[in-house]
Amino acid sequence: MTHNRKQTGKPISRAVVKVGSNVLTTRSGLNIEAIDGISSQICNLLDQGIEIILVSSGAMASGMKKMGVARRPEAIPKRQAIAAVGQAGLIREWEKAFSRFDRRVAQILLTSDDLTSRKRYLNARNTMNTLLEWQVVPIINENDTIMVEEIKLGDNDNLAAMIALQLDADIFINLTDIDGLYDKDPRIHADARLIPRVATYSKSIEKYAGDIPGALGTGGMLSKIKAARKVTAAGIPMVIAKGYRPDILIRLAAGEAHGTFFVPRDQKLNRKKCWIGYTVKTSGTIKIDAGAAKALLANGKSLLPGGIVGVEGKFPIGAPVAVVNGSGELIGNGLVNYNADEIRSIMGLKSGQIKARLGQKTYDEVIHRDNLVITGEPEND
Ligand SMILES: Nc1ncnc2c1ncn2[C@@H]1O[C@H](COP(=O)(O)OP(=O)(O)O)[C@@H](O)[C@H]1O
Numbered sequence: 614m615t616h617n618r619k620q621t622g623k624p625i626s627r628a629v630v631k632v633g634s635n636v637l638t639t640r641s642g643l644n645i646e647a648i649d650g651i652s653s654q655i656c657n658l659l660d661q662g663i664e665i666i667l668v669s670s671g672a673m674a675s676g677m678k679k680m681g682v683a684r685r686p687e688a689i690p691k692r693q694a695i696a697a698v699g700q701a702g703l704i705r706e707w708e709k710a711f712s713r714f715d716r717r718v719a720q721i722l723l724t725s726d727d728l729t730s731r732k733r734y735l736n737a738r739n740t741m742n743t744l745l746e747w748q749v750v751p752i753i754n755e756n757d758t759i760m761v762e763e764i765k766l767g768d769n770d771n772l773a774a775m776i777a778l779q780l781d782a783d784i785f786i787n788l789t790d791i792d793g794l795y796d797k798d799p800r801i802h803a804d805a806r807l808i809p810r811v812a813t814y815s816k817s818i819e820k821y822a823g824d825i826p827g828a829l830g831t832g833g834m835l836s837k838i839k840a841a842r843k844v845t846a847a848g849i850p851m852v853i854a855k856g857y858r859p860d861i862l863i864r865l866a867a868g869e870a871h872g873t874f875f876v877p878r879d880q881k882l883n884r885k886k887c888w889i890g891y892t893v894k895t896s897g898t899i900k901i902d903a904g905a906a907k908a909l910l911a912n913g914k915s916l917l918p919g920g921i922v923g924v925e926g927k928f929p930i931g932a933p934v935a936v937v938n939g940s941g942e943l944i945g946n947g948l949v950n951y952n953a954d955e956i957r958s959i960m961g962l963k964s965g966q967i968k969a970r971l972g973q974k975t976y977d978e979v980i981h982r983d984n985l986v987i988t989g990e991p992e993n994d
């Protein structure tokens with residue numbers, strides 16, 4: 614069964630719901646009232662036939678309360694240990710809350726390695742799809758316990774956006790401790806006004822948002838805006854709304870307008886391109902000249918060796934790399950047909966000269982357009 618959503622005009626049959634630490638924790642620990650309220654609403658949506666994937670923050674905040682720590686420790690092992698303590702209680706409370714409605718939950722903890730490896734990415738997707746088929750609610754968080762800088766996802770706004778792309782959700786609902794995006798940080802400016810709708814994403818929107826989170830959050834409003842950029846570029850709408858508002862999920866699913874709605878692009882990006890453009894951690898950088906940038910941006914062409922002016926990093930064939938212009942601004946991500954040393958050796962050449970230089974030519978293109986996703990949009994920046 615699908616649900617008609619007036620705001621998007623499209624039916625919702627699958628939603629990613631992210632709940633921030635500020636909603637899920639109080640001064641004394643986990644906010645059981647919020648967990649009960651949100652789980653009861655999710656069960657209502659499940660009864661309507663809408664599949665829900667829950668991304669739950671709160672492990673760090675809850676672990677700190679449990680261990681009697683007032684501030685996040687600087688030492689990484691201590692932070693990881695605190696998250697481990699907190700995650701146990703967090704999932705227990707969600708499980709308890711859903712069991713009141715005879716619903717089961719499953720815990721999924723991810724790092725960016727799990728999402729960058731295509732094999733692990735697809736495995737995780739298959740598992741989550743199986744859980745959804747079984748009507749079990751997947752509850753996802755970053756695997757903070759083993760998280761170090763190299764495999765860090767950063768914040769759960771970003772993680773939830775990637776999950777929305779991975780599972781081809783119809784909407785991403787981001788529940789936080791504030792009504793939505795204001796035109797200025799409302800903690801500093803009393804005259805800040807709520808923006809109900811963002812029709813087209815542009816860099817200027819990012820200027821509205823502060824990157825200082827609430828007492829217990831990570832990333833602040835800015836990380837939510839960046840998440841909106843990802844999902845809307847791939848054709849998925851996002852709403853930022855206040856998690857404490859009674860029946861907020863039910864109201865949103867019924868098409869009521871609350872918070873800030875980010876209108877998606879008309880065209881959906883295919884799944885593999887979602888992964889290349891908005892999920893993988895790139896393992897190198899290719900710098901291109903102005904002619905190549907124009908060919909990629911305006912004409913949707915593949916990247917040929919002739920337009921390449923620099924290569925950074927050491928990466929194998931098939932690796933995800935970032936493509937940047939002469940000023941270092943990101944144009945997009947792509948999967949390479951040649952390794953880093955080969956690209957260094959053929960950059961600036963015509964495709965017809967590749968064989969003479971390398972002794973063989975497997976492809977004309979360094980990145981074929983089917984494996985290239987334009988994510989930078991200079992016309993909006
Ligand atoms: N322009 C803005 N509009 C709304 N909130 C903002 C803005 N700039 C900064 N914020 C702050 O961002 C906070 C939400 O981010 P964060 O604490 O990371 O939440 P969460 O824990 O839900 O992820 C809000 O409490 C708000 O004070």
Ligand SMILES: N[C@@H](CCC(=O)OP(=O)(O)O)C(=O)O
Pocket residue numbers: 632633634635669670671672673674696754755757767768769770826829830831832833
């Ligand atoms: N993984 C972390 C949450 C990180 C995060 O993004 O927090 P938040 O800004 O509250 O969504 C935790 O569970 O504490």
